[in-house]
Amino acid sequence: MKTKVVLNFSPEAANTPITNNLIAKYRLLVNILRAEIDEIGGKMVLELSGKADDIRKGLDYLKASGVGVRPIKEGVRRDDEICTHCGVCVSICPTKALSLDTKTGKITFTEEKCVACGVCIDACPPRAMEILI
Amino acid sequence: MADGNAVVMTAEEFKQFVKANGIKKAAKDVDIVTTGTFGAMCSSGAYFNFGHADPPIKMQRIWLDGIPAYGGLAAVDAYLGATELDESNNMLHGGAHVIEDLVRGKAVRLRATAYGTDCYPRKEIDTYVSLKTVNQAVLMNVRNCYQNYAVATNSSSKTLYTYMGKLLPELGNATYSSAGELSPLLNDPYYRTIGIGTRIFLGGAQGFVIWEGTQFNPGVPRTETGVPKRPAGSLAVIGDLKQMSSEFVRGLTFTKYGTSLGLGIGIPIPILDEELAKSCAVTNDKIVTAIFDYSQPTRARTVVREVSYSELRSGEIAIKGRQVPTSSLSSLYKARQISESLKSQILKDRFSIENPVQNFSMDRVFKPLDVRTEKEAM
Numbered sequence: 001m002k003t004k005v006v007l008n009f010s011p012e013a014a015n016t017p018i019t020n021n022l023i024a025k026y027r028l029l030v031n032i033l034r035a036e037i038d039e040i041g042g043k044m045v046l047e048l049s050g051k052a053d054d055i056r057k058g059l060d061y062l063k064a065s066g067v068g069v070r071p072i073k074e075g076v077r078r079d080d081e082i083c084t085h086c087g088v089c090v091s092i093c094p095t096k097a098l099s100l101d102t103k104t105g106k107i108t109f110t111e112e113k114c115v116a117c118g119v120c121i122d123a124c125p126p127r128a129m130e131i132l133i
Numbered sequence: 134m135a136d137g138n139a140v141v142m143t144a145e146e147f148k149q150f151v152k153a154n155g156i157k158k159a160a161k162d163v164d165i166v167t168t169g170t171f172g173a174m175c176s177s178g179a180y181f182n183f184g185h186a187d188p189p190i191k192m193q194r195i196w197l198d199g200i201p202a203y204g205g206l207a208a209v210d211a212y213l214g215a216t217e218l219d220e221s222n223n224m225l226h227g228g229a230h231v232i233e234d235l236v237r238g239k240a241v242r243l244r245a246t247a248y249g250t251d252c253y254p255r256k257e258i259d260t261y262v263s264l265k266t267v268n269q270a271v272l273m274n275v276r277n278c279y280q281n282y283a284v285a286t287n288s289s290s291k292t293l294y295t296y297m298g299k300l301l302p303e304l305g306n307a308t309y310s311s312a313g314e315l316s317p318l319l320n321d322p323y324y325r326t327i328g329i330g331t332r333i334f335l336g337g338a339q340g341f342v343i344w345e346g347t348q349f350n351p352g353v354p355r356t357e358t359g360v361p362k363r364p365a366g367s368l369a370v371i372g373d374l375k376q377m378s379s380e381f382v383r384g385l386t387f388t389k390y391g392t393s394l395g396l397g398i399g400i401p402i403p404i405l406d407e408e409l410a411k412s413c414a415v416t417n418d419k420i421v422t423a424i425f426d427y428s429q430p431t432r433a434r435t436v437v438r439e440v441s442y443s444e445l446r447s448g449e450i451a452i453k454g455r456q457v458p459t460s461s462l463s464s465l466y467k468a469r470q471i472s473e474s475l476k477s478q479i480l481k482d483r484f485s486i487e488n489p490v491q492n493f494s495m496d497r498v499f500k501p502l503d504v505r506t507e508k509e510a511m
Binding site (some may be wrong): 002084085086087088089090092093099100102104105106107119122125126127 | 298299301306307383385389393395446448460461463468
C-alpha cells in the first residue's frame with residue numbers, strides 16, 4: 001500500500017530523526033517528495049509504502065511525536081470557478097497530475113498524483129491554483 | 134437563412150461532416166460554420182465615459198482601482214489598457230483585472246486629478262464607479278485573435294517567465310497559443326468573410342471587427358491550402374462591455390511578465406462556395422507553426438522546427454531528440470463553448486451574419502522598430 005502525506009512540524013520535532021524511525025521501526029519505504037525546514041519549523045511531503053498496518057502505526061507515531069499529518073489531497077487546491085481550462089499548467093507539472101482531456105477539452109486535476117511541489121501556482125494565469133501547506 | 138432553415142455547424146462538426154460526405158456536399162448543404170477561441174489577448178482595453186461631476190473636472194491623471202488610465206482625450210473619457218500596472222508593478226491586479234471586476238458587476242474606485250480651468254474648476258475627485266454608473270463602457274482592442282502563433286521553448290539553464298508562460302530550463306516544456314482548427318482566422322485564411330463590419334461573439338456579447346489588427350502581416354509563408362505558418366492576420370474589435378460576461382472576460386497574470394486579458398472571440402463563417410468549404414475543412418494535422426527558443430533575447434529568433442497542431446495537442450513534441458511536454462495557453466474547452474454558443478444564437482435568429490463592409494488590405498507588412506535618425510525616419 002502507498003500513501004502520500006503532508007507533514008508540518010515544530011523546530012523541536014525537526015531535531016528528531018522521524019524519517020529514519022519510519023524506515024527502521026515501521027519498515028516503511030519513504031520517498032521524500034518535498035522538504036522545507038527553517039527556524040520556525042518545517043514541512044515535508046512524503047510518499048510512504050508498506051503494509052497497511054505499518055503505515056497506520058507509522059502515522060500514529062508521527063502524530064504522537066507532535067507532527068501535523070494531513071493527506072496530500074489538502075496540499076494543492078484548484079478553484080474550478082476560476083480555472084479557464086487553458087492548460088498552461090499541464091506541461092510544467094512534474095507528476096502529470098494536470099492533463100488535457102481532449103474529449104471534454106477540460107484540464108483534469110488528479111489529486112492523487114499531486115506532490116504539492118507548487119510549480120503550477122505562479123504559472124496559472126487566472127490564479128486558480130492554491131497551495132495549502 | 135432568415136426562414137430559420139439555415140444549416141449551422143461548429144468548426145469541429147463541419148470537419149467531421151466533410152470527412153464523411155466530402156467537400157462538394159458540405160459546400161452545398163452547410164450555410165454557416167462557427168469558430169471560437171479563448172486566450173490571452175494582449176492589446177486589449179476599454180474606454181469609459183464617467184459622466185460629469187459637480188463642479189466639473191477635466192481629468193488629467195486617472196486611476197481605476199489604482200491602475201492608471203489614459204485621459205488625454207477630453208474631460209471625462211478614459212482608456213484603460215489590459216496590461217497597465219499600478220506604480221508598484223503589482224502583476225496580480227492590472228488593467229485586465231479591473232475590466233474583469235467591472236464585468237462582474239463590482240464597483241471600482243475612481244480617482245482623478247486635474248490642473249483646473251475656468252470651465253472645469255475641480256482639481257480632484259475620489260469616488261466609485263460601476264458599469265451601472267458610467268455612460269459608456271466599451272471594450273476596444275487593437276490586436277486580438279491572432280491567426281496562428283509561435284510555439285515557445287527554452288534551451289537555457291534557467292526558468293524563463295514570458296508572455297508565453299513559464300518556460301522550464303533545458304527544453305523542459307513548450308507552450309503554444311492558438312485554438313488550431315477552431316480558431317476563426319485559420320478557417321478563413323484569406324479573410325474573405327472576416328473584415329471590417331463583421332459581427333462577432335466578443336466576451337459573451339456581440340461585437341464587431343473594426344479594422345485589421347495591429348501587426349497585421351498576411352504575407353507570411355503559407356501551406357498549400359493557404360493557412361499561414363507563422364503569426365499573420367489579427368483583428369481590431371469593439372463591443373459593449375456592459376453586455377459581456379466574466380465567463381469570457383478574465384484578468385490574467387503572467388508571472389514576472391505582467392497582465393493580459395483572457396478573452397473569448399467567436400466568428401461565424403458563411404460557406405459561400407467550395408473554396409470556403411475547403412478552408413473550413415482544415416484540421417489540426419494540416420495547420421503548422423514554428424517553434425522558437427525564447428532564450429534568444431532577440432526579435433530575430435531562429436526557427437527550431439515546424440510542428441503541427443495535432444502534434445502539439447498530443448501533449449508531447451520532439452525537439453532536438455527530446456520528448457518535450459506541451460501546454461496550451463488557449464482554452465479548448467472555452468473555444469468549444471463559444472463555437473456552440475454562436476451556433477445556437479444563429480439558429481435562434483439572435484445573431485445576424487454581416488458581410489464585411491470592407492475587406493482587409495493584403496499588402497500590409499510588419500515593420501520593425503530600429504533606432505534611427507530623424508532623417509532616416511522620413
